[in-house]
Amino acid sequence: MLFEPNRGFYAGHTCALFSLSLCVASCC
Structure with missing residues (x-):
């Protein structure tokens, strides 16, 4: 996968x- 090395960052x-x-949803 193209973004495999950055999976931790994106996750x-x-x-x-x-x-x-x-x-935000709970505050509203």
Whole structure:
């Protein structure tokens, strides 16, 4: 896969974005 070496970075970034959306959703 093209992004295989950066999988950890993208996984962490996606998790952070997901957690942020959950926080925003709960705050609203």
